Amino acid sequence: MTKVKKLIAAIKKQWLAERTRCQSCGMPLIYDKKYRAGSIYCSYCHDGESFAQDMSLADMRRKVNSLLQSRKAPLITRMYMHMRLATLRRWRRGGVGKRAG
């Protein structure tokens, strides 16, 4: 592959990862080995019938942040995910599986 083709492939992969994030935890679904086709959630968050854990957006932010910290993700990544989580379907106003209060 040429350098340009490699670059385009990398951008495409990143774009796909961005487009297909789990709508609960924000993990790119292409990294979910047990992903069920058609689901908008990863296999860790949702088993096809219900969410694995009843949690609030704040709980999820804490969970994702500590996971990213353990992987030594840069601060900018953690800040981005903090903002990004609020845009996911589970956490939007009236979202499914969202805990009241």
Ligand SMILES: [Zn+2]
């Ligand atoms: Zn998830």
